[in-house]
Structure formats: structure tokens, C-alpha cells
Amino acid sequence: MTYYGAKELARSFRTVRNNTIKIAEEIPEEKYGFRPAEGCRSIAETLVHIAVVSRVQEQIHAVEHRSTLVGFDFFGFMGKLQAEVKAPRTKAQVLELLRTEGEKYAKVLEGASEAFLGEQVEYPEGMEPRVKSRFEMLIAPKEHEMHHRGQLMVVERMLGITPHLTRQMEERIASMHSTQAGR
Numbered sequence: 361m362t363y364y365g366a367k368e369l370a371r372s373f374r375t376v377r378n379n380t381i382k383i384a385e386e387i388p389e390e391k392y393g394f395r396p397a398e399g400c401r402s403i404a405e406t407l408v409h410i411a412v413v414s415r416v417q418e419q420i421h422a423v424e425h426r427s428t429l430v431g432f433d434f435f436g437f438m439g440k441l442q443a444e445v446k447a448p449r450t451k452a453q454v455l456e457l458l459r460t461e462g463e464k465y466a467k468v469l470e471g472a473s474e475a476f477l478g479e480q481v482e483y484p485e486g487m488e489p490r491v492k493s494r495f496e497m498l499i500a501p502k503e504h505e506m507h508h509r510g511q512l513m514v515v516e517r518m519l520g521i522t523p524h525l526t527r528q529m530e531e532r533i534a535s536m537h538s539t540q541a542g543r
Contacts, residue, residue, distance in 0.1 A: 366477065369495075370470035373502045377462035380410055380505060382524050383512050384458060389451035396515050401445070403515060404454055408445045410508050411457040414465040414501040415441060420481070421494055422468045428482040469498060 384407050392404040401409060416437060420426050449457070477495040513523040 366472040370466045407454050411461045412441050
């Protein structure tokens with residue numbers, strides 16, 4: 361028996377994606393070209409990167425059902441995704457991409473059996489670890505998205521926006537103080 365399976369993977373991925381979408385909604389479209397430093401992705405590029413990078417795991421596990429990454433053209437696949445990241449999009453198009461790609465990946469996660477999640481995938485020579493479970497690999501897009509979402513929250517601060525998760529925490533703390541003061 362496991363406590364964290366396909367349904368939990370999908371639910372947690374959707375939670376992370378919904379928080380990313382909230383950030384994308386709160387940043388004004390005229391700021392989507394903002395880069396926090398030279399050499400960094402713009403806000404729009406970061407959001408599109410987040411939206412499409414789960415396609416790597418989808419290709420490996422759902423489309424090809426690979427048991428080894430030996431021979432997988434990672435750089436060719438990522439090159440195609442990078443071209444998508446660079447394509448100009450409106451804020452509405454970025455939001456739609458986040459929604460549709462996120463739900464598509466969540467459905468892949470939701471449909472995974474325990475046996476499938478436990479299968480081992482071999483990595484090419486020179487990579488460590490040499491083997492990972494599909495579970496470890498399929499959770500990676502969520503972890504990756506949280507990394508970039510942290511970057512976006514710093515960018516929000518640079519733009520004078522208090523991130524929604526920070527506002528929610530501040531409201532809970534204020535409510536707790538208010539409750540304690542009323543005792």
C-alpha cells in the first residue's frame with residue numbers, strides 16, 4: 361500500500377500549476393517581456409517553459425513507454441521545446457498553454473498504475489543515479505515548476521507585486537492575531 365500514488369501526483373501537480381497560473385494572471389501583460397537580469401528568460405518565456413517542459417516526461421513515459429533513456433534524443437526534443445518558448449505569445453495565449461498543458465500532464469499522472477509508477481528506467485552511462493523509478497521521473501515536472509515559480513515570485517517582488525501565496529499567509533496570520541486578541 362502506498363500513501364502517494366497517481367491521484368495524489370495529479371492533485372499536487374494541479375495545485376502547483378494553479379498557483380503558477382495565479383502568478384501569470386497577476387503579472388500585467390506589459391511586463392511579460394521583463395527579464396530580471398541579462399541572460400535570464402523573460403517572464404513569458406519562463407511561463408511557457410514551465411507549460412511545455414512536462415512534455416519530456418510525457419514523451420518518455422506515456423508515448424514511448426521507455427525503459428531506458430539510452431538513445432533518447434533529449435537535446436533534439438528540448439530544442440523543439442526551446443523554439444516554442446521563444447515564440448511570441450499574448451498573455452491570454454500563455455495562460456491557455458499553462459492550463460491545457462497542465463491538465464494534459466495531470467491526466468497522464470492520474471492514469472498511472474502503481475505498477476507503472478514503480479517501473480525502473482535506466483539512465484545513460486555517466487549519469488547518476490543509473491536507474492530511477494517512473495514515479496521519481498514523473499514528479500520531476502512539479503519540482504521543476506516549483507523552482508521556476510519561486511523565481512517568478514521574486515520577479516513579482518521586483519515589479520512591486522506581493523505574491524498571492526504571501527498575501528494569503530499574511531491574511532491567515534492577521535486572522536490568528538485577531539482571534540488571539542479577542543480572547
